Amino acid sequence: MLSLNNVEVVYDRVFLAIKGVSLEVPEGGMVALLGANGAGKSTTLKTISGLLKPERGEVTRGEVWFKGQNIAGLPAPERVRLGIAHVLEGRRVFEHLTPDENLVAATSMHRDRRRIGALKEMVYDYFPRLKERRSVKAGYLSGGEQQMLAIGRALMTEPKLLMLDEPSLGLAPYLVEEIFGIIQRLHRDGVGILLVEQNAAAALDVVTDAYLIENGRVVMSGKAEALKQNPDIQEFYLGGSGKKDYHAVKHYRRRKRWLA
Amino acid sequence: MDVVYFIELAVNGALVGLMYALVALGIVLVFKSSGVANLAQGALAMVGAYVVWWLGSATGAPLWAVIPLGVIAMFFFGRGLERVALRRMVGQPVIMIIMLTLGLEILLRGLAPALWGTLLKRMDIGISQQPLFLGDILVNRAYLVGGAVALVLIALSLLFFNSRQGVVLRAVSDDQIAAWAVGIRVERAISLSWGFAGIAATAAGVLWGSVQGIDWTLSLLLIKALAVAILGGLDSIAGVLVAGIAVGVLESVIPGYVDPLVGGGTRDVVASAVILLTILVRPFGLFGREQIERI
Ligand SMILES: Nc1ncnc2c1ncn2[C@@H]1O[C@H](COP(=O)(O)OP(=O)(O)O)[C@@H](O)[C@H]1O
Ligand SMILES: [Mg+2]
Numbered sequence: 001m002l003s004l005n006n007v008e009v010v011y012d013r014v015f016l017a018i019k020g021v022s023l024e025v026p027e028g029g030m031v032a033l034l035g036a037n038g039a040g041k042s043t044t045l046k047t048i049s050g051l052l053k054p055e056r057g058e059v060t061r062g063e064v065w066f067k068g069q070n071i072a073g074l075p076a077p078e079r080v081r082l083g084i085a086h087v088l089e090g091r092r093v094f095e096h097l098t099p100d101e102n103l104v105a106a107t108s109m110h111r112d113r114r115r116i117g118a119l120k121e122m123v124y125d126y127f128p129r130l131k132e133r134r135s136v137k138a139g140y141l142s143g144g145e146q147q148m149l150a151i152g153r154a155l156m157t158e159p160k161l162l163m164l165d166e167p168s169l170g171l172a173p174y175l176v177e178e179i180f181g182i183i184q185r186l187h188r189d190g191v192g193i194l195l196v197e198q199n200a201a202a203a204l205d206v207v208t209d210a211y212l213i214e215n216g217r218v219v220m221s222g223k224a225e226a227l228k229q230n231p232d233i234q235e236f237y238l239g240g241s242g243k244k245d246y247h248a249v250k251h252y253r254r255r256k257r258w259l260a
Numbered sequence: 261m262d263v264v265y266f267i268e269l270a271v272n273g274a275l276v277g278l279m280y281a282l283v284a285l286g287i288v289l290v291f292k293s294s295g296v297a298n299l300a301q302g303a304l305a306m307v308g309a310y311v312v313w314w315l316g317s318a319t320g321a322p323l324w325a326v327i328p329l330g331v332i333a334m335f336f337f338g339r340g341l342e343r344v345a346l347r348r349m350v351g352q353p354v355i356m357i358i359m360l361t362l363g364l365e366i367l368l369r370g371l372a373p374a375l376w377g378t379l380l381k382r383m384d385i386g387i388s389q390q391p392l393f394l395g396d397i398l399v400n401r402a403y404l405v406g407g408a409v410a411l412v413l414i415a416l417s418l419l420f421f422n423s424r425q426g427v428v429l430r431a432v433s434d435d436q437i438a439a440w441a442v443g444i445r446v447e448r449a450i451s452l453s454w455g456f457a458g459i460a461a462t463a464a465g466v467l468w469g470s471v472q473g474i475d476w477t478l479s480l481l482l483i484k485a486l487a488v489a490i491l492g493g494l495d496s497i498a499g500v501l502v503a504g505i506a507v508g509v510l511e512s513v514i515p516g517y518v519d520p521l522v523g524g525g526t527r528d529v530v531a532s533a534v535i536l537l538t539i540l541v542r543p544f545g546l547f548g549r550e551q552i553e554r555i
Binding site: 049050051054075076077080081085086087088092093094095096097101102104105106107108109116153154156157 | 438
């Protein structure tokens, strides 16, 4: 359904943020994109959703295919209409709007009022807590509620591919569990998922496939099960066995430099 | 103290204030959807008045009949300004965008008289000059019509911002990038708000033009409109209504009592005093949305 082909992105015409990223999300797939802070995860998602332009970013090489169409030149709102939804890092709800209005704001592609009502009911069915808080200003919701609203708002566009940028960021463990549970439910209901996480342990438990990105390059990819067994991943992303082996860190740094 | 005199000043002041509110409405409409302070609104009002006058003299039709045409033309003129000038500024610092709108204001102030002549043009839209007494109070008919038109347009704006399209515009002003991410055509939404600003400007320009005639000084309404918009809170339609009446009443009552004592000239001080005091004491105005602190 989605495939990135050797994509390179430059910010401000000088800063090379991702360097030849290729990845695939199959129809209805459940894929994670993992990596440390600054690795290029958000840049990759913005490349797909078309949100580089307001940040003065530009795709300088490679192709982005979605459902058999090269979408690299399309403005963001048109990509949403094709079925790509991007839940931004840091939630970014419309703070001065109520949850209800946040949902309505995401319906500019729909003509039919009854359909909008039905979509709202669907979102409130996924997130009953939002329904209780539907008329409070979204800026006053808790972090978890805002994350639910950000996801619910994206669902109003009826995505075929839902991309989530660090939905677990800053949330208590029980909320992370709840949100990941809902992501799994969405996947079962047929929505393709591309999940960006620093929290690799939580992500690898729910996805089927994953890519690991370092310094703007994909350095590893495969089935979630296989990645979980990989010693490097265990050591640096899953917290390892607990003790930090200094020698291994040096070795890994060297390897990374070679890869870069 | 003569109560009738006071009420007369207050009523006429309130009506004038509603017309200020109409100019301010254009500032608020743009701010509410793009977060940009539109300093070109005074010149837009002036251009709107010129356009209606020109349509009248070119077709020979009575002015009231060509007002709808002028309103439509100015809707597209507002959108055009956004399209050729403001849209290039996406991602630029807000201060640059504000400077751009100020540049447009200055440009239009020079351009319109150059195009249509600098002589004061009379603008008769068919409002009778006969004095109108409501009880003991003498009311200016032009002000009465102006206040009524302003009220209607403000009410329509209130309704609009609670409609689906209006919610979309408010979302854009909250977070443009998030708006793009949920499929909102942000440029189109902002362009629409400039179109509305053009409509409000034309209504205000025509009403004021019918009171004082048309020349470049119509654009000085910008100062009054800024006072109203800032006092009201820049992004609040209800604020425009209340602040408009407040500024109008102050501007009428204060000179009514103080001018005879100091020899005149206090009227023009009121608006600037309102601007300064609001910014110093309550920067987000009476009804402006507060910065929401994360809890
Ligand atoms: N708008 C921007 N302008 C310039 N550089 C940016 C911008 N956004 C991100 N970067 C840089 O690009 C690199 C990748 O960032 P990002 O994609 O946000 O990483 P991640 O989401 O994995 O933390 C970082 O070095 C970051 O500093
Ligand atoms: Mg990121």
